[in-house]
Amino acid sequence: MLKTTLRIASAIAAGAFALNAMAVDITGAGATFPYPIYAKWADAYKKASGNGLNYQSIGSGGGIKQITAKTVDFGASDMPLSADELSKAGLMQFPAVMGGVVPVYNLKDVKSGELKFTGELLAAIYNGKITKWSDPAIKALNPSAKLPDDAISVVHRSDGSGTTFVWTNYLSKTSADWKSSVGEGTSVKWATGVGGKGNEGVASYVQRINGAIGYVEYAYAKQNKLAFGSVKNKDGAFVAPEDDSFKAAAAGADWAKTPGMAVILTDQPGKASWPITSATFILMHKAQDKPEMAKEVLKFFDWSFKNGGAMAAELDYVPMPDAVVKLIQASWKSQIKDTAGKALY
Numbered sequence: 001m002l003k004t005t006l007r008i009a010s011a012i013a014a015g016a017f018a019l020n021a022m023a024v025d026i027t028g029a030g031a032t033f034p035y036p037i038y039a040k041w042a043d044a045y046k047k048a049s050g051n052g053l054n055y056q057s058i059g060s061g062g063g064i065k066q067i068t069a070k071t072v073d074f075g076a077s078d079m080p081l082s083a084d085e086l087s088k089a090g091l092m093q094f095p096a097v098m099g100g101v102v103p104v105y106n107l108k109d110v111k112s113g114e115l116k117f118t119g120e121l122l123a124a125i126y127n128g129k130i131t132k133w134s135d136p137a138i139k140a141l142n143p144s145a146k147l148p149d150d151a152i153s154v155v156h157r158s159d160g161s162g163t164t165f166v167w168t169n170y171l172s173k174t175s176a177d178w179k180s181s182v183g184e185g186t187s188v189k190w191a192t193g194v195g196g197k198g199n200e201g202v203a204s205y206v207q208r209i210n211g212a213i214g215y216v217e218y219a220y221a222k223q224n225k226l227a228f229g230s231v232k233n234k235d236g237a238f239v240a241p242e243d244d245s246f247k248a249a250a251a252g253a254d255w256a257k258t259p260g261m262a263v264i265l266t267d268q269p270g271k272a273s274w275p276i277t278s279a280t281f282i283l284m285h286k287a288q289d290k291p292e293m294a295k296e297v298l299k300f301f302d303w304s305f306k307n308g309g310a311m312a313a314e315l316d317y318v319p320m321p322d323a324v325v326k327l328i329q330a331s332w333k334s335q336i337k338d339t340a341g342k343a344l345y
Contacts, residue, residue: 026296029056030063030076031162032198033217034280037097038076040311041304048303051296057198061160061186067091067283073293075283078162079186080262092286092335093260094328095279096301098250098318099218101166102241102276104203104226106212107133109146112227116141116238119174119231119267119275125152125213126171127178128192133211148211155205155214158195160186166278167215170266174275215276218246219315233275234267241274246318249277255324261331284336291338298332298345 028038035057042053056062060077067075068089081093103117121137124130130137134149157164168184182188196202199220206214206226218241221228230238239245249268255261265277282301288294305328309319320328332345 023050023052024293024296025052025054026074026293026300027054027056027072028063028074028076028282028297029058029066029072030283031060031078031280032057032200033060033078033099033101033163033166033278034076034097034317035199036217036219036223036315037308037312037317040315041300041308044308044311045300045303048307049299051300053300057200059157059159059186059198060162060165064160064283067285070285070289073284073290073297076280077186077283078278078280079165080260080264080279080281081283082262083259086260090286091283092331093262093281093283094331095255095261095263095320095324096282096304097312097320098246098265098277098279099316100241100246100249100274100277101163101170101215102218102221102228103231104206104214104216104221104228106206106210106227107148108210109148110227113230113240114142114145114227115229117229117231119171122231123171123175123178126154126156126191126193127181128154150211153209153212154190154193155202155209155212156190156193156195157197157202159197161198162186162278162280163199163215163217164188166266166276169264170276173267219317222316231275233271233273234269235271235273237271239272239274241276241316243313243316243318245272245274246277246316248272249274250279250318255327261327286335286337288336288338288344291342291344294336294338295344298336302329302345 046052063075066072133147165186172179172184196205199216202214203220203224206212230240248270249265253263267275305325312319336344
């Protein structure tokens with residue numbers, strides 16, 4: 001009886017060891033915008049498959065650098081790379097999920113959702129041309145709000161950031177002055193303000209500084225209970241950030257005809273569209289010298305597309321539509337291969 005028990009225990013231990021030996025942890029780095037959903041997917045995938053994800057939320061600029069240097073299995077960026085940039089680096093990209101960037105503020109007597117902004121107003125604030133909450137331009141849009149005669153403390157990202165790209169891309173589309181004086185990019189020369197690292201850094205500054213304004217991914221605003229405003233969209237409607245307004249902004253996107261699937265969703269038409277909507281992208285090398293790890297990355301995102309939609313919605317992200325997922329899967333088959341040219345998906 002004792003020998004039988006020992007044999008069973010040994011078999012169980014051997015089985016557990018074998019499972020652990022087979023477990024694989026993939027590595028990724030980059031955008032902070034999708035970090036909440038990647039973390040949620042990773043936890044669920046670990047429970048389902050035994051395989052893990054080590055994702056460094058370091059900003060899109062860092063993610064592009066790390067995947068280019070091949071120090072991670074995939075990079076993540078909210079700023080899509082152009083076809084030329086992808087070709088030069090030997091990379092392919094695909095969208096993983098969509099969401100919104102929102103203006104957030106900290107004003108004692110102004111509740112979340114009470115303030116209205118336009119792109120021109122936000123650009124003037126971030127350009128240092130509107131410096132007080134009592135400015136006539138803010139009052140004109142918000143006549144019933146209890147606006148203090150306090151200085152506006154501008155908060156922006158300090159690191160190379162896809163969220164900054166989305167924000168500055170939107171401001172460039174809505175303000176000619178911003179486009180000519182600052183422009184767009186993952187990193188720009190700010191006229192004013194203090195920088196926070198990551199969406200979490202900006203959220204933390206806005207929480208602590210009375211009179212602050214910043215921009216973060218919507219999930220960070222909700223998780224940190226930050227007040228956020230509505231924004232006037234391309235059709236002239238003031239809309240609130242929410243799942244439906246993000247979906248409305250993405251409704252007309254033509255993923256199939258855009259090189260590298262590099263669709264930019266800011267300032268889209270439609271009365272229900274949130275104007276600062278964005279997809280976030282995954283970057284992988286086309287020629288894989290670690291094919292087994294590449295396969296695991298594809299398995300993770302394949303699983304996430306099939307099983308992670310409800311989780312994405314819970315965090316106020318918009319899952320990629322089924323038709324777009326099919327395009328993504330087709331791109332995996334045609335572009336991601338081992339060094340002998342064999343498809344990995």
